[in-house]
Amino acid sequence: MEGNGGNGGRVYVGNLDKSAKRAKQLVMGKLRMGKAVDWATAFSLWPVHLTTSCCGCEFAATWSPRFDAEQHGALPWVGARQTNMILIEGTVTKKMACAVRVTWEQMPSPKFAIAMGACAIDGGIFYNSYNIVRPWEIIPVDVYIPGCPPRPEAVARAIIELQRKIRKQRVASKWIEEGWRPDREYVKPKEDPCSWWRG
Amino acid sequence: MSLDQARRIVEEALSGIEYRVDEGKGFIEFIVAKENLVEAASRLKKAGFDHVKSLTVVDYKAEDKFKIVYHASSYLNEDLAKVIVGIGTEVPRSNPKVPTLVYVWRSVEFQEREVFEFFGIEFEDHPDLRLLLLAPQVAEKKPLRKDFIVKEEPIIRTKPPTG
Ligand code: SF4
Numbered sequence: 001m002e003g004n005g006g007n008g009g010r011v012y013v014g015n016l017d018k019s020a021k022r023a024k025q026l027v028m029g030k031l032r033m034g035k036a037v038d039w040a041t042a043f044s045l046w047p048v049h050l051t052t053s054c055c056g057c058e059f060a061a062t063w064s065p066r067f068d069a070e071q072h073g074a075l076p077w078v079g080a081r082q083t084n085m086i087l088i089e090g091t092v093t094k095k096m097a098c099a100v101r102v103t104w105e106q107m108p109s110p111k112f113a114i115a116m117g118a119c120a121i122d123g124g125i126f127y128n129s130y131n132i133v134r135p136w137e138i139i140p141v142d143v144y145i146p147g148c149p150p151r152p153e154a155v156a157r158a159i160i161e162l163q164r165k166i167r168k169q170r171v172a173s174k175w176i177e178e179g180w181r182p183d184r185e186y187v188k189p190k191e192d193p194c195s196w197w198r199g
Numbered sequence: 200m201s202l203d204q205a206r207r208i209v210e211e212a213l214s215g216i217e218y219r220v221d222e223g224k225g226f227i228e229f230i231v232a233k234e235n236l237v238e239a240a241s242r243l244k245k246a247g248f249d250h251v252k253s254l255t256v257v258d259y260k261a262e263d264k265f266k267i268v269y270h271a272s273s274y275l276n277e278d279l280a281k282v283i284v285g286i287g288t289e290v291p292r293s294n295p296k297v298p299t300l301v302y303v304w305r306s307v308e309f310q311e312r313e314v315f316e317f318f319g320i321e322f323e324d325h326p327d328l329r330l331l332l333l334a335p336q337v338a339e340k341k342p343l344r345k346d347f348i349v350k351e352e353p354i355i356r357t358k359p360p361t362g
Contacts, residue, residue, distance in 0.1 A: 094334045128352045130342050131333065196334035 053090030
């Protein structure tokens with residue numbers, strides 16, 4: 001097709017889904033890049049900046065020079081679309097649950113979740129409260145970290161645990177092959193966490 | 200400035216307005232009628248109490264009333280800055296409406312919004328009475344009232360969490 005600039009620019013039209021599928025077959029099949037995918041994913045787990053509660057302070061300390069979680073290849077990043085890990089820091093209130101779910105939906109797969117703190121496991125000091133949501137009700141959680149708040153070492157340990165899980169169970173490469181991770185049901189919230197917002 | 204002196208200043212400022220004094224260990228509250236609240240507050244402001252530190256509500260369910268207390272103090276007057284005085288009013292639980300003090304003390308604006316969502320107390324003439332922290336479904340239960348009861352959850356789960 002001639003471009004209307006007159007200098008012969010070209011536009012290629014094709015079926016993107018088909019080409020993507022073919023590229024996937026090539027990479028995962030003939031080139032056997034699965035292992036590399038797992039390895040690369042494990043060492044580039046970028047958590048998104050989404051601070052739901054007070055555990056966020058320890059999250060900050062984890063990436064401070066003293067504990068330096070960046071040595072594990074994890075770098076907190078601002079945009080949800082450039083990250084592949086969500087670290088839920090403590091309590092998730094009913095209103096915040098919407099933000100967590102929306103952020104999770106925006107992240108490109110393969111993506112992983114770590115729940116940090118007693119609150120994220122089963123409510124913690126806010127057990128039996130009228131305004132909290134358990135994170136495992138809204139997104140699929142891979143690793144839980146107990147503590148109130150957990151020490152930065154524990155957070156680093158959780159990242160290493162997640163890396164081990166990805167490489168041992170080959171989660172990332174299978175996820176790409178099959179479209180969804182093999183070891184996990186898709187978590188769909190029972191009630192819409194954003195109903196208060198949509199009105 | 201001793202506490203007695205501070206008390207005298209408040210009493211002087213409130214002269215002519217009927218009030219009741221609620222006193223306990225370490226605190227003092229002047230309770231006026233709902234109609235006199237704005238007048239009492241502006242007189243306190245003239246006396247030097249230039250801001251509100253906190254706004255609180257006590258739900259007396261048996262006596263069927265809410266006690267609303269504004270804790271006022273001072274930034275500019277160094278003597279008054281050492282004391283906090285409570286000024287408040289009481290309203291029946293069936294009709295929880297009070298005049299707003301936003302136009303007297305600007306710092307109560309958000310606190311009144313918070314009280315509005317947690318207790319369902321309406322502040323008349325408030326410029327922006329919207330929900331602040333809670334989602335509407337939670338706010339309509341008025342969670343800090345005494346008759347809101349949280350359903351007890353079992354401590355031990357019989358089923359492990361899924362997901
Ligand atoms: S676990 Fe403790 S530190 Fe973490 S969010 Fe809950 S209360 Fe805060």
